[in-house]
Amino acid sequence: MGRSTERDGLRNQLETFALTSFSPIWKFIQGVPFLEQQVNRFLINSAVYKARVRPHPFSLLGLESTTSAYSSWESLTDRTYTARHLPPAEPAYTASLPDIEKVVDVFRRPSNNERLSLKSTLLFSYFAQWFTDGFLRTDRRDFRKNTSNHEIDLSPLYGLNKTITEALREKVRGRLRSQLIEGEEFPPFYFDENGQVRPEFVNVPLFYEDNLPAERKRKLFAMGTERANVQIGYVMLNTLFLREHNRICSILRESHPDWDDERLFQTARNTVIVMIIRIAVEEYVNHIAPYHFKFRAQPQSFYDQRWYRNNWMTIEFNLLYRWHGLVTDEVLIANEMVAAEETFFNNQLLIDRSIGPLFGDASLQASGDVGLFNTPNILIETERASIRLSRLARLRSYNEYREYCNYPKVTDFNQISGDSEIEAALRALYGGDVDRVELYVGLFAEDVRPSSALPPLIGRMVGIDAFSQALTNPLLSEHVFNEFTFSAEGWKTIKDTNSLSDIVHRNLGNDNGQYFVSMTQKAWANT
């Protein structure tokens, strides 16, 4: 019978219809630079203005207050507290919510019954985790706070602060420290032969599980963020961009023999950061969106926008980005399926397979689907923590966020999902009252739209925060985004790079292979 579209909103329906139809017209627009730029500007602005612009009046500060939320100088300036789009819910609402374990149950993937994405590959999943770990960073000591720099600064590669960055630098020729293993470049090992932290890395944070086998521990890499070794996909992307950074340094050094280590490092870093923003917009966001028009990273279009404001990550952005369903139970590596757990803290897998083939593997395999009843067992504890966090933050209901983002409130469960199992589960959880559905559950209960990689409200909310925080990067600003900042060589590299595939194929070392590197499944790409 399917989902009822009654409360999708006419404007939203028309918008989606226009953007997903008329393929030849969109192709034409995209072929005329001036038109493309105007349309790009218009569409990105419409995406961002779906919600209120920053600065947000509220942060997670003051949750303990008994009176309603209000703005204080701290809530407006202290970015160690996470921002929020909507003020906290009434305590009565949060208190009325179902038992957390019951909510966890609607996320749980039934064993041997994983639901796969029709569109995305595992590379999409890897990229999402690696990319967002750089700026969506809950402070584990205080849920109200974060350890984020609030910028896309590639902290997984460069570290969250100067102390870490300095430790990761070779301090000659602008390079990041690295090692060659059988002629291939990888990040350096964190521990020495005796299992001691190498002295140069004592200030580099590293998280790993206590029971990690010694042979895996020995192979942990020193990288920018504490969880950088967590999964093979994360390490693979970090390794790629480490190589790209060092590759750019060589090019710069050739053209600028007088530049010292510092200038080489900073110029390469500037270049790599902007490159990744370009890929985030032009490959990653375009993979997510179901539209014919392909967004372009053209920051100049937005300098006069009311949304062009200092970044500040929100709790909603942090939570809606927990796409645990993407994680498959098994991972394809060298023609074999290995259990997902085998890819955790296991850098030897990457060393053995090496970069090119592993990007190829990740691009061949379908990722899981984002949504309820698809969180793998290994992430159930994380799911529980996410639901708990959304309660601690006193997030308002799914319907209130729909309204905030210019969707009509739903009036029936079958307007959220057409899947009868999901509909029934929601109805049971919230006692038949659709207004009680909490944001975190509603976000993932929605059906993934045809052609899209994500459910609609997540898609919309990602767009709001992603565009408005990526395009405001200081490196893209009016008097910085120019050839001088990146050097002629860096500027050209930025202009010439618009896919991960480009970057992979120029960093394969002695491997001359050609790999299919894509966030979108091959079959899909061919349709």
Add this chain to the structure above:
Amino acid sequence: MGRSTERDGLRNQLETFALTSFSPIWKFIQGVPFLEQQVNRFLINSAVYKARVRPHPFSLLGLESTTSAYSSWESLTDRTYTARHLPPAEPAYTASLPDIEKVVDVFRRPSNNERLSLKSTLLFSYFAQWFTDGFLRTDRRDFRKNTSNHEIDLSPLYGLNKTITEALREKVRGRLRSQLIEGEEFPPFYFDENGQVRPEFVNVPLFYEDNLPAERKRKLFAMGTERANVQIGYVMLNTLFLREHNRICSILRESHPDWDDERLFQTARNTVIVMIIRIAVEEYVNHIAPYHFKFRAQPQSFYDQRWYRNNWMTIEFNLLYRWHGLVTDEVLIANEMVAAEETFFNNQLLIDRSIGPLFGDASLQASGDVGLFNTPNILIETERASIRLSRLARLRSYNEYREYCNYPKVTDFNQISGDSEIEAALRALYGGDVDRVELYVGLFAEDVRPSSALPPLIGRMVGIDAFSQALTNPLLSEHVFNEFTFSAEGWKTIKDTNSLSDIVHRNLGNDNGQYFVSMTQKAWANT
């Protein structure tokens, strides 16, 4: 013979002419709200767009580099380093500059020959020092750095960080700690009867000179910034705003008996900060500008401007604001002239005279004039440090900054000043080469314009940084600047307050006096 206006620039001359003539037309515009708003928007935009908008590509970071300046991730994000408008000068230029002592000599005020302002009162001088000490804050341990929050946040009153703020709060009824002395409200004393720091203030910084007499030391107040006791004008303004904060708390408490201390405090603070921004624009900046049109603090007009960017104080703003000439050798207090030194760290003077009469005194006396040959002896050491700082920062020449701010470069010394003594002194200092004149000297060598309080390049550069950093305050932002943030009472207070005189007269306690409170001299105001 007077100054040659040959290199003032036609556009600049026309602009000044238009703005300082046609008084009836300006008066008409100011009478029609819609017109006033459009013209205000236009004029403030023209003032700010005279220079490059933020983010600045460069900060004081990397001064030691042997290659030319370049943007790094740190120079774009680490606001503990002070920003700069123009990149550093060639080392050869800085090395060619005259001996610092010779430069100090052209600032020195001849004894018994102080030059007085025709327009400004001492209240203007007091306000400038107090106001700017909140955000122009060189880090004394590293000249490249600052201890600024980069916002007008009234840190002299509320402290530079939360630890200080908490110590200064009474923690009941939203109030700041205060004491009553003969029925009048003042900040609390920092030391107890035994000369020990009161335990509640151990984390509140306090600077005073080692040789300060014990009876003055006993009367030092605990306030937000380390130098808050430095001069009677600073303490007087802090005391006034302490009273205003506590007064607003009482009003709020009456209308909102359910609000806790925290909400009362934060709402009063929000209100006081915006009130001071309004006074800074509508009383202080309008005093400085020689124009008929009076600027209004209407933040809504600027949300779509390319200059609406995250604040970041620049070294040029910091240096050009050193208006030492304003400081007179003697200060009028209760019909007597006392030596300026007598007003340093001497709170008893304020307690004896009390707020109303002291504001009256400060408004009766002419301030000194900003410019060369007018720095009082007591500030010569500070002047020397300023010149040294401008050299350490490798500031570019006066002429390069003229060009940057849309003034033609001067080609002869008599285009800077019409005062033959100044002209001769400059010529001698810079060996007859007008391109060698350094910024810090050139700024103060220019003649104060008729009707203005400041020389032209300082005026222009103040406008650029002042407007673009005051109107971007988070409390003035699109979804925060509303009645909810300030409460109905706070909002009304903001709307109803546009002068220091208003604030003084509602905080006189038992004193029913009426005082002339003005940054502009009475005689001038009547012309």
